[in-house]
Amino acid sequence: MKNTEVLIIGGGLAGLTAALDLVSNAKQVVVVEKKPYPRHKVCGEYISNEVKPYLEHLGMDFEPWSLPQINNLQLSTQIGKSISVSLPLGGFGMSRYALEEQLYRLAMEKGVEFIFTSVVDVDFQENQFEVSLLPEDKILAKMVLGAFGKRSNLETKFSSKNKDQKSPWLAVKSHFIYDGHPENLVALHNFSGGYAGISQVEDGLVNLCYLARYDSFKPVGDIDEFNHRTLCKNPYLNEFFNKAKPRFEKPLSIAQISFGKKTLVSKHMLRCGDSAGMIHPLCGNGMAMAIHGAKIASKYVVGFLDQANMSRELMEKAYQNEWNAKFGRRIWWGGKLQNLMMHTKWFNWGMQTVTKSKTIMEAMIKRTHGEPILN
Numbered sequence: 001m002k003n004t005e006v007l008i009i010g011g012g013l014a015g016l017t018a019a020l021d022l023v024s025n026a027k028q029v030v031v032v033e034k035k036p037y038p039r040h041k042v043c044g045e046y047i048s049n050e051v052k053p054y055l056e057h058l059g060m061d062f063e064p065w066s067l068p069q070i071n072n073l074q075l076s077t078q079i080g081k082s083i084s085v086s087l088p089l090g091g092f093g094m095s096r097y098a099l100e101e102q103l104y105r106l107a108m109e110k111g112v113e114f115i116f117t118s119v120v121d122v123d124f125q126e127n128q129f130e131v132s133l134l135p136e137d138k139i140l141a142k143m144v145l146g147a148f149g150k151r152s153n154l155e156t157k158f159s160s161k162n163k164d165q166k167s168p169w170l171a172v173k174s175h176f177i178y179d180g181h182p183e184n185l186v187a188l189h190n191f192s193g194g195y196a197g198i199s200q201v202e203d204g205l206v207n208l209c210y211l212a213r214y215d216s217f218k219p220v221g222d223i224d225e226f227n228h229r230t231l232c233k234n235p236y237l238n239e240f241f242n243k244a245k246p247r248f249e250k251p252l253s254i255a256q257i258s259f260g261k262k263t264l265v266s267k268h269m270l271r272c273g274d275s276a277g278m279i280h281p282l283c284g285n286g287m288a289m290a291i292h293g294a295k296i297a298s299k300y301v302v303g304f305l306d307q308a309n310m311s312r313e314l315m316e317k318a319y320q321n322e323w324n325a326k327f328g329r330r331i332w333w334g335g336k337l338q339n340l341m342m343h344t345k346w347f348n349w350g351m352q353t354v355t356k357s358k359t360i361m362e363a364m365i366k367r368t369h370g371e372p373i374l375n
């Protein structure tokens with residue numbers, strides 16, 4: 001049976017950055033990821049500068065990509081009232097297709113081993129993990145990181161909390177050719193039952209990604225028709241859909257997105273990224289939190305493996321305390337925003353009020369974002 005020091009379940013942003021961090025700390029790392037790279041993912045693809053220095057420290061070279069630098073946020077209501085504020089920290093646009101592919105190549109170069117299949121179970125006995133993979137393989141590991149995202153088959157296995165949670169959101173994303181969207185702008189346009197984010201990524205492409213309540217989408221049932229009937233009531237989105245040319249044959253979509261509270265440690269496995277907790281995408285820093293969380297988890301894994309007499313339970317407790325201290329308030333604020341948005345009337349009222357006040361918007365940005373993390 002194969003044996004490794006650390007096994008990471010999931011090679012999204014959290015899994016890939018944890019792999020790079022751990023391998024640079026001389027740890028033997030295996031990543032098990034179910035889908036080969038490169039692949040598109042449903043995401044707004046605006047990445048907060050909070051994590052740029054850390055990604056560069058791990059070896060990522062952004063220079064050749066000439067990525068759009070984003071420092072302005074525009075918010076519009078359903079009837080097209082809008083407000084713009086500058087983003088204190090700002091960010092950049094890069095597709096998940098390109099970013100994960102780059103991090104994967106870097107990790108391979110540095111000696112991380114990748115296995116492309118699904119993890120179906122994790123068992124912990126006598127201070128070691130036994131991880132079961134499809135079709136019938138097993139790997140032994142001293143430490144396991146759960147970086148399997150928000151919609152994994154493993155979620156129901158490890159967490160009783162999420163079993164009955166309602167997941168009323170649907171997300172849709174596509175890339176477009178469109179020269180009417182400024183490079184430095186991330187726009188959030190409200191529509192009945194949701195909102196759409198628009199920003200540039202590499203090669204001048206424009207990403208449009210939206211979240212819609214499933215009950216507002218269901219009666220229409222078709223993405224093109226929903227775009228036409230519901231999103232296009234917002235004049236900004238109407239103009240976008242009239243002028244922009246889609247690059248994908250069909251948009252990508254995912255349903256059953258839950259923003260419910262998750263568990264940070266399951267069966268002694270440290271969870272990071274969306275599988276540990278997810279902030280509402282409106283806040284625009286889920287990726288930064290996933291990467292930052294992976295950095296924290298890696299620190300505890302390295303500490304535990306390097307100190308033979310360290311208690312596993314104390315290490316797990318310390319990880320949970322640090323994670324909650326770093327992200328608890330941000331998620332709480334994101335949750336408040338989400339609650340407001342779950343009620344159409346309040347949401348519209350809230351958006352109208354917000355657009356009247358730059359101060360409220362700036363306060364919201366501050367409360368849901370962190371400081372830049374270095375190495």
Ligand SMILES: Cc1cc2nc3c(=O)[nH]c(=O)nc-3n(C[C@H](O)[C@H](O)[C@H](O)COP(=O)(O)OP(=O)(O)OC[C@H]3O[C@@H](n4cnc5c(N)ncnc54)[C@H](O)[C@@H]3O)c2cc1C
Nearest residue numbers: 010012013014034044045046119149152171273274286287
């Ligand atoms: C609509 C929407 C828009 C968003 N927009 C933004 C944005 O603009 N900016 C931002 O910062 N954040 C945004 N986010 C949040 C961001 O996408 C997530 O926070 C981020 O993807 C988390 O990365 P992750 O590595 O934790 O999870 P993921 O990227 O989901 O990676 C998890 C990986 O685990 C793999 N996996 C799952 N189960 C198994 C298994 N059993 N075995 C093997 N592999 C497995 C999956 O294939 C996947 O690759 C958005 C989210 C949504 C839903």
